[in-house]
Amino acid sequence: MSLLDTRSKDIRNLPGFGLTAGFTVAFLYAPIVFLVLYSFNDGRSISRLDGVSLRWYGQVFANEEIGGAALNSVLLAVIAATLATVMATAAALAMVRMRVRRKAAAYAVLNFPLMVPEIVTAIASLIFFSSVGLGLGFGSLVVAHTTFCIPFAYLPITARLTSMDPALETAAADLYARPWRRFALITLPLLAPGLMSGWLLAFIVSLDDFIISSMLSGPGSTTLPVHIYSMLRLGITPEVNAVSSLMVLASALVVITSGLIARKQS
Amino acid sequence: MRALAILLLTAAPAFAEGDLFIYTWGEYTPPDLVAKFEAEFGVKVHIDSYDSMETMIAKLRAGGAGYDIIVPGDATMQVLIAEDMVEKIDVYAMPNYANVDDKWREVYWDPKREYSAPWAWGSTAFAVDTAVVTGDYSSLSVLFDPDDDVKGRINMLRDMNDVINMAERYLGVPRCSENPDEMKRVLELLETQKEWVKSYDSETKELLVSGEAVVSMSWNGYAMRARDEKPSVVYVYPKEGYTGWMDNVAVPKGAPNMDNAKAWVNFVMAPENAAMITNYARYSNGIEGSEAFIEPALSAAPEINPPADAPAPEFIPTCSAEATALIDKVWTKLMN
Numbered sequence A: 001m002s003l004l005d006t007r008s009k010d011i012r013n014l015p016g017f018g019l020t021a022g023f024t025v026a027f028l029y030a031p032i033v034f035l036v037l038y039s040f041n042d043g044r045s046i047s048r049l050d051g052v053s054l055r056w057y058g059q060v061f062a063n064e065e066i067g068g069a070a071l072n073s074v075l076l077a078v079i080a081a082t083l084a085t086v087m088a089t090a091a092a093l094a095m096v097r098m099r100v101r102r103k104a105a106a107y108a109v110l111n112f113p114l115m116v117p118e119i120v121t122a123i124a125s126l127i128f129f130s131s132v133g134l135g136l137g138f139g140s141l142v143v144a145h146t147t148f149c150i151p152f153a154y155l156p157i158t159a160r161l162t163s164m165d166p167a168l169e170t171a172a173a174d175l176y177a178r179p180w181r182r183f184a185l186i187t188l189p190l191l192a193p194g195l196m197s198g199w200l201l202a203f204i205v206s207l208d209d210f211i212i213s214s215m216l217s218g219p220g221s222t223t224l225p226v227h228i229y230s231m232l233r234l235g236i237t238p239e240v241n242a243v244s245s246l247m248v249l250a251s252a253l254v255v256i257t258s259g260l261i262a263r264k265q266s
Numbered sequence B: 001m002r003a004l005a006i007l008l009l010t011a012a013p014a015f016a017e018g019d020l021f022i023y024t025w026g027e028y029t030p031p032d033l034v035a036k037f038e039a040e041f042g043v044k045v046h047i048d049s050y051d052s053m054e055t056m057i058a059k060l061r062a063g064g065a066g067y068d069i070i071v072p073g074d075a076t077m078q079v080l081i082a083e084d085m086v087e088k089i090d091v092y093a094m095p096n097y098a099n100v101d102d103k104w105r106e107v108y109w110d111p112k113r114e115y116s117a118p119w120a121w122g123s124t125a126f127a128v129d130t131a132v133v134t135g136d137y138s139s140l141s142v143l144f145d146p147d148d149d150v151k152g153r154i155n156m157l158r159d160m161n162d163v164i165n166m167a168e169r170y171l172g173v174p175r176c177s178e179n180p181d182e183m184k185r186v187l188e189l190l191e192t193q194k195e196w197v198k199s200y201d202s203e204t205k206e207l208l209v210s211g212e213a214v215v216s217m218s219w220n221g222y223a224m225r226a227r228d229e230k231p232s233v234v235y236v237y238p239k240e241g242y243t244g245w246m247d248n249v250a251v252p253k254g255a256p257n258m259d260n261a262k263a264w265v266n267f268v269m270a271p272e273n274a275a276m277i278t279n280y281a282r283y284s285n286g287i288e289g290s291e292a293f294i295e296p297a298l299s300a301a302p303e304i305n306p307p308a309d310a311p312a313p314e315f316i317p318t319c320s321a322e323a324t325a326l327i328d329k330v331w332t333k334l335m336n
Helices: A002-009 A017-039 A055-062 A064-097 A103-110 A118-131 A138-163 A166-174 A179-208 A211-216 A224-234 A238-265 B002-009 B031-041 B053-062 B074-082 B095-099 B160-171 B180-194 B204-210 B220-229 B258-267 B271-281 B321-335
Strands: B019-024 B044-049 B116-129 B154-156 B197-200 B215-219 B233-236 B243-250
Touching (some): A017 A238, A055 A238, A064 A103, A064 A179, A064 A224, A103 A138, A118 A138, A118 B053, A138 A179, A138 A211, A179 A238, A211 A224, A224 A238, A224 B044, B019 B258, B031 B044, B031 B258, B095 B258, B116 B160, B116 B220, B116 B271, B160 B180, B160 B215, B160 B321, B204 B215, B204 B220, B215 B220, B220 B233, B243 B258
Parallel strands (some): B019 B044, B154 B215
Antiparallel strands (some): B116 B215, B116 B233, B116 B243
16 A cells, blocks of 8 residues: 555656656757757758768867867866855855854855846946956956856755764764864765765856856957857857757766766765 | 956966957957968967957946957947047058058948958848749849748848848838838838748748748848858849948957057958958958959859949948837837
């Protein structure tokens, strides 16, 4: 009886589940499948296949403008994700392990970047950076990306921290481990999966960002999404498909890694 | 303190003597042109791309953007000059200015060419598939009073100004009209036409090549690419006229590498260099003598070389607020 009960509660056994899921997945992924398919087109068209070739990928890798933009994007994402993870970890430790006054308010402030429309953050940052006399460039991008990456890094880290047994830390304290030692030997290793998936999430959010990057990039710091968007002006060739497919691949790898870590964690 | 902050936060390349920062559309600057300039002047060229004129202006307005060269379109150029956002570099006095075609010297956006040099130009008219459309197609009536076999196979650009300007030409209404009655006629024409329009879509090349559209409004560059894939596509310069656009090379106020920027402006006006732009971006340049260096397939292309009997392209400045409000109204009604 109890077996039947759990079975009927399993969402997979609801009528029409397969159909709905199939449509949803197709709706979400069919455009991407087409995008990737036409990136292998031998012709210039993005709607008619003229044979299969890797020529557009060759063109992407030979293209200095794209290469430079991709390098900027990756470098920016690594730095911003790292800074955001460090700050998010500090915030999570304070929120979960310590008594914080006005916790709800602090939580709201931490997650504010998720709620504010991105264009507002972008314009506000543009005005801010220029009014304090800090020019636009890689520096302004790092600051802005770190800011909006913090909530993305914060959520998985808090989740991990909440599920960790505080008794282990208490035991360490009982054995005279000083706070820093306790953090380095007990908390940090246990927190590692949360840190990793937080970092990866922040990395991918930074890598894909367009609006803020478009407003805040300065000389020599155009990012890949901004460059792709700019390429559209002269018409879409499969080169755009190829570079977009590579971004999809990079994102997928990161998300899968993050998922695997999360799975191991649970 | 501020200097320290900048030092700490700006990991971007330093503004050394030998740099040139170009802010332009992506894939618009030929790599061989950049390499040639770098070799000739010993300058490292950095290229950044913008996604729209608005983004570019927003950054220049915010100040301290740090770019040396921008490539604004004609209407934007006029705004930048009016708002004192570009340097007066006296392009007309530069040695290579002698190569600029007369047509591109007294232009509305920079009447004396004090601020800008031509980069590339193109036009917006329409293309027909002559395998299907066999009659006379020299007039906009192909789009607005179509034959039965064309009805339902027309594509219009999804561009408010281009569509309305075209309808205005067909009706003989002036551009940027502030007269509500005239604009009402424009709306009526477009609403009548809407019955026969398959789509309002900017991917004109795809539609023409796949045969979904047999008549389509089009930018000349797209029409040429469509012809590459489907030789029966012809780009038409309608007798009622058509819209032209020109991108220009200019120097934003406070450019950090002024000398290099001026050298670049002069450099792109040399015929062999302008030809590289055309060969790469596949749009016409405004430089006389560049024809000799352009790929034969391009120098023979009617899309970027209007025939002698074609009317001159019409360049349209930004409309007044009243006219813009009417245009918005017509477009909103049409799209609903």
